[in-house]
Amino acid sequence: MARLSLDSLGSWMLGAWKGRRPRSFQVTLVLLILPLILGSGFLRSLIFADHAKRMLIRANGQLLEATADEIAASMGLALNPALTKAQLDRVASLAPAGDIAAAIDQLPALLETLEQAPNLTALFIANGLGEMLLVTREPAAATGQAGGVPEARWSVASLRQQAGKLQAREWRLGRDQRPLAPSQRKPLLPLDFDARLGPWFQRARREGHLVMVPVSRLRFGGRPALTLSQPLAQGKGVVGAAIDPANLAGVLARNRLPAASVLAISDRQGQVLATSPNLTSPGAGSQQLPQLAQGANPAMAQLAADLPRKASQGFHQGKFGGQIWFQKVVPLQSPLTNQPLYLAVAVPEAGMMAEARQQLWKVFLATLLLVLFTIWLLVKFAGLLSQDLKRLTQEAAAIRGFQFETGPRLHSMVREVDDLSLTLDGMRRTIGHFLEISASLGAESNVDDLLSCLLKESIGASAASAGALYLAQAPGQAPSPAPVRFLPTLVMAGEHLGDSQALDPLDEADLASMLQRGRFDQLVGALGPEARACIPLPLRQRDGSVLGVLVLWFQSEPDTNQIAFSKALSGNAEVALQTRQLIEDQKQLFEAFIQVIADAIDAKSPYTGGHCARVPEIAKLLAAAACGAEEGPFAQYQLNADQWEALHVAAWLHDCGKVTTPDHVVDKATKLETVHDRIHEIRMRFELLKSEAETEHWRRIASGADPEASQQSLDASWSGLDDDFAFVAACNLGGERMAPERIGRLRAIASRTWRRSLDDRLGLGPEELRRRQRQPAPALPVREPLLADRADHLIERPERDRIAPENPWGFAMEVPDYLYNLGELHNLTVERGTLSPEDRFKINEHMVQTIRMLSALPFPRHLAAVPEIAGAHHETLDGRGYPRRLRGEQMGVLARVMAIADIFEALTAADRPYKRGLKLSEALAIMARMVQEQHIDSDLFDLFLSSEVYLGYAQRHMEPAQIDGVDREALLAIAKASPGHRPPERAA
Numbered sequence: 001m002a003r004l005s006l007d008s009l010g011s012w013m014l015g016a017w018k019g020r021r022p023r024s025f026q027v028t029l030v031l032l033i034l035p036l037i038l039g040s041g042f043l044r045s046l047i048f049a050d051h052a053k054r055m056l057i058r059a060n061g062q063l064l065e066a067t068a069d070e071i072a073a074s075m076g077l078a079l080n081p082a083l084t085k086a087q088l089d090r091v092a093s094l095a096p097a098g099d100i101a102a103a104i105d106q107l108p109a110l111l112e113t114l115e116q117a118p119n120l121t122a123l124f125i126a127n128g129l130g131e132m133l134l135v136t137r138e139p140a141a142a143t144g145q146a147g148g149v150p151e152a153r154w155s156v157a158s159l160r161q162q163a164g165k166l167q168a169r170e171w172r173l174g175r176d177q178r179p180l181a182p183s184q185r186k187p188l189l190p191l192d193f194d195a196r197l198g199p200w201f202q203r204a205r206r207e208g209h210l211v212m213v214p215v216s217r218l219r220f221g222g223r224p225a226l227t228l229s230q231p232l233a234q235g236k237g238v239v240g241a242a243i244d245p246a247n248l249a250g251v252l253a254r255n256r257l258p259a260a261s262v263l264a265i266s267d268r269q270g271q272v273l274a275t276s277p278n279l280t281s282p283g284a285g286s287q288q289l290p291q292l293a294q295g296a297n298p299a300m301a302q303l304a305a306d307l308p309r310k311a312s313q314g315f316h317q318g319k320f321g322g323q324i325w326f327q328k329v330v331p332l333q334s335p336l337t338n339q340p341l342y343l344a345v346a347v348p349e350a351g352m353m354a355e356a357r358q359q360l361w362k363v364f365l366a367t368l369l370l371v372l373f374t375i376w377l378l379v380k381f382a383g384l385l386s387q388d389l390k391r392l393t394q395e396a397a398a399i400r401g402f403q404f405e406t407g408p409r410l411h412s413m414v415r416e417v418d419d420l421s422l423t424l425d426g427m428r429r430t431i432g433h434f435l436e437i438s439a440s441l442g443a444e445s446n447v448d449d450l451l452s453c454l455l456k457e458s459i460g461a462s463a464a465s466a467g468a469l470y471l472a473q474a475p476g477q478a479p480s481p482a483p484v485r486f487l488p489t490l491v492m493a494g495e496h497l498g499d500s501q502a503l504d505p506l507d508e509a510d511l512a513s514m515l516q517r518g519r520f521d522q523l524v525g526a527l528g529p530e531a532r533a534c535i536p537l538p539l540r541q542r543d544g545s546v547l548g549v550l551v552l553w554f555q556s557e558p559d560t561n562q563i564a565f566s567k568a569l570s571g572n573a574e575v576a577l578q579t580r581q582l583i584e585d586q587k588q589l590f591e592a593f594i595q596v597i598a599d600a601i602d603a604k605s606p607y608t609g610g611h612c613a614r615v616p617e618i619a620k621l622l623a624a625a626a627c628g629a630e631e632g633p634f635a636q637y638q639l640n641a642d643q644w645e646a647l648h649v650a651a652w653l654h655d656c657g658k659v660t661t662p663d664h665v666v667d668k669a670t671k672l673e674t675v676h677d678r679i680h681e682i683r684m685r686f687e688l689l690k691s692e693a694e695t696e697h698w699r700r701i702a703s704g705a706d707p708e709a710s711q712q713s714l715d716a717s718w719s720g721l722d723d724d725f726a727f728v729a730a731c732n733l734g735g736e737r738m739a740p741e742r743i744g745r746l747r748a749i750a751s752r753t754w755r756r757s758l759d760d761r762l763g764l765g766p767e768e769l770r771r772r773q774r775q776p777a778p779a780l781p782v783r784e785p786l787l788a789d790r791a792d793h794l795i796e797r798p799e800r801d802r803i804a805p806e807n808p809w810g811f812a813m814e815v816p817d818y819l820y821n822l823g824e825l826h827n828l829t830v831e832r833g834t835l836s837p838e839d840r841f842k843i844n845e846h847m848v849q850t851i852r853m854l855s856a857l858p859f860p861r862h863l864a865a866v867p868e869i870a871g872a873h874h875e876t877l878d879g880r881g882y883p884r885r886l887r888g889e890q891m892g893v894l895a896r897v898m899a900i901a902d903i904f905e906a907l908t909a910a911d912r913p914y915k916r917g918l919k920l921s922e923a924l925a926i927m928a929r930m931v932q933e934q935h936i937d938s939d940l941f942d943l944f945l946s947s948e949v950y951l952g953y954a955q956r957h958m959e960p961a962q963i964d965g966v967d968r969e970a971l972l973a974i975a976k977a978s979p980g981h982r983p984p985e986r987a988a
Contacts, residue, residue, distance in 0.1 A: 095232075097233070152174060263275065263276045264343075399427065467552045618904055686786075693717040737832055851883065878935070904950065
């Protein structure tokens with residue numbers, strides 16, 4: 001069997017040798033010898049550990065026997081019956097008949113007796129009348145504590161019969177036996193305490209000699225106590241003493257067993273007299289000693305099950321609570337009782353084996369030092385042969401971890417190792433340079449700069465002397481060359497640009513010939529001796545079509561490595577060019593799409609004109625002024641390329657939501673205008689009233705009325721109708737503010753009626769018919785108000801158009817109940833302008849739609865701020881703008897720039913059909929008041945004036961008549977005035 005095992009081990013080692021070739025002599029030698037050294041050391045440690053364990057178990061058993069004898073002897077001293085009986089006899093002599101009064105008179109003698117018996121805790125005398133005197137030693141821990149008396153040495157309590165009643169008294173004595181002030185703690189002997197019921201009293205009188213009662217709790221100490229009591233002469237009472245088990249615990253603590261050992265003294269029933277360390281804690285009101293089985297130590301709890309049986313079993317071990325314990329029970333004969341006491345001992349294996357582990361650790365350290373010394377010798381001996389390979393392994397690992405820092409190349413006396421070092425160094429440099437080129441090309445965003453970077457890096461990486469890059473201009477056209485760059489290999493101090501005009505364009509035939517022959521002779525004459533050979537590298541797109549050609553010239557014929565590396569570079573160039581071209585094409589497409597949307601919005605209504613195209617120009621001018629400021633709040637303000645692009649996109653799309661605003665609302669020139677102006681309907685009603693008046697005139701004449709008087713009445717009626725219609729028509733224009741008296745007149749006119757005899761539900765579309773059917777049709781003919789707000793004028797708002805209070809965009813606009821209210825009186829009584837509240841919300845809603853549309857677009861990260869910039873140009877610094885009621889601190893600089901640009905363009909635009917373009921002074925004065933009212937940013941407005949952005953824009957887009965003088969100081973005075981106060985407007 002041993003032969004088979006050795007053969008198997010040899011076969012395994014041979015297979016491992018063949019299956020995995022050792023990297024070095026060092027590794028092979030260590031792997032062969034190290035297992036033998038480690039195995040012998042491990043075996044030696046196991047043998048020593050087993051021997052040490054047996055020796056320690058034997059030694060600890062002997063030590064336990066000696067400890068039991070010492071504890072028994074100490075208990076004999078602590079519970080010496082002869083000594084205790086002598087002390088009790090002396091106490092009995094002080095009160096032979098159980099006279100408590102006589103005993104109190106002999107209190108000094110009692111205190112002296114207790115002082116001379118350090119093993120006693122208290123002395124007491126009790127008689128058959130229920131009287132009792134108790135003298136206790138005050139615990140040292142009680143001194144100075146709450147409930148104790150400072151510096152108290154003794155406590156005395158008595159129960160005496162006086163005048164037929166039992167009276168209790170308690171006092172404290174100092175060390176000099178002088179009385180001290182009474183304490184407030186619980187009395188030692190309360191009135192309900194009857195000593196005659198105690199087992200120590202009853203047994204002493206019944207048995208007639210000194211007895212010990214271990215299961216009693218006296219209240220004077222609050223702790224379990226052992227009581228020793230004997231009867232007085234003639235059985236008139238009992239005299240006794242109490243022993244604190246803590247004295248026995250001190251005896252247990254003075255043992256020589258290993259650390260963490262547990263000892264306990266208990267009776268046959270497992271009642272604990274003392275433990276070391278403390279394992280039990282009986283309840284505060286318990287009259288019994290704690291039980292060993294209820295202790296915290298599982299090994300001791302197991303011993304409590306059957307102490308007499310286990311006392312005969314000797315030294316044994318078991319596992320309790322996840323730990324191995326050695327246990328032994330030793331009987332102790334009590335001098336005061338026929339029942340034996342037991343000493344229970346539990347020693348943890350960890351404590352018993354501590355010494356063995358120390359010895360084992362010393363052997364292990366000695367073995368380990370020997371192994372380490374042997375390994376060190378092996379490593380030093382074999383390391384001389386493997387240092388070079390280790391270094392190369394580290395370099396290969398560094399290359400694998402993309403660490404290409406150059407360092408001195410390894411030179412080895414072994415030719416193969418030196419060749420490997422040279423190859424690794426070249427590979428590191430090549431890969432590192434290739435990754436640097438990739439990083440440079442990937443970081444370049446401008447196509448022209450990318451071409452220059454590509455040509456330069458290709459020439460440098462391939463060690464070429466010159467190069468040219470040809471790119472196809474468009475399908476069906478010949479490629480044209482990019483600038484030829486010369487990078488001489490001998491002079492790397494600068495870059496030399498060649499004249500690309502000296503190169504003729506290549507057609508497809510020239511390109512095919514060059515690629516077939518592998519030569520390009522066109523530039524040889526211009527380069528001279530620097531262009532002895534070339535490598536033409538076609539650059540292809542993903543579909544296989546030729547994107548261009550990269551030509552590299554060399555002073556000598558390139559080797560295969562240079563050719564392979566150049567081809568790899570060309571593949572990198574293809575990816576970079578196609579990627580950047582694709583990005584550029586997408587940007588151009590996106591830019592065109594943005595401008596198409598803006599042009600469509602401007603073309604949608606003549607009332608907006610070229611607003612979407614002019615606002616970006618103003619915004620960029622003001623942003624450039626902020627970036628160029630050398631002092632003031634914008635001295636440190638700068639925008640990077642991404643932020644400029646975000647501003648550009650946001651400015652062009654700032655009103656994209658207007659595509660959802662109906663034309664009849666945007667172009668609403670009169671109050672009654674919808675798709676058509678409903679003033680025509682009102683006029684026809686007035687015409688009908690005039691016709692009715694004329695009919696009534698002829699009816700009166702036919703009835704015999706005075707023609708002249710009737711004509712005068714008709715003329716007066718017509719004149720009143722003409723005047724009322726003129727008034728209604730004037731209100732429809734919305735030019736004047738609607739004062740209350742004007743509204744009252746409108747309502748009076750509306751109360752007049754006209755006669756309708758035709759069904760107004762014929763020929764209607766489904767939606768308008770549905771609104772008409774909200775009320776039952778009246779019987780015809782019917783008199784109707786001249787101006788009315790009917791139920792069918794109310795167009796309900798779809799649920800999708802409502803703005804929830806907790807919406808994801810933060811909109812905080814008050815939404816009218818109805819989408820439109822076409823009521824005639826409702827619209828005609830609009831106080832300012834032509835727009836009703838519903839119309840005003842519909843126009844303002846374009847900002848809601850702008851933010852929703854832009855937020856739904858998957859902008860790249862650098863354009864993520866576009867919705868924020870574009871959607872805040874109607875917000876105000878005081879938080880009363882729309883649609884989100886942002887305050888100034890919630891708006892970025894670019895959002896505030898957009899607000900100024902939008903307002904200035906709207907004020908000065910001269911292509912609005914409904915208003916004239918304001919002059920510069922007028923527009924800027926209005927904006928100054930807007931600054932004063934915290935609508936626009938004061939710092940940006942100051943910059944807008946000081947940098948004369950307004951003037952540069954005006955010279956390009958405003959009529960000459962609009963460009964007038966501007967008093968900047970006056971405008972700033974208006975802007976800085978407190979709200980409600982307007983200084984003289986000199987700018988106007």
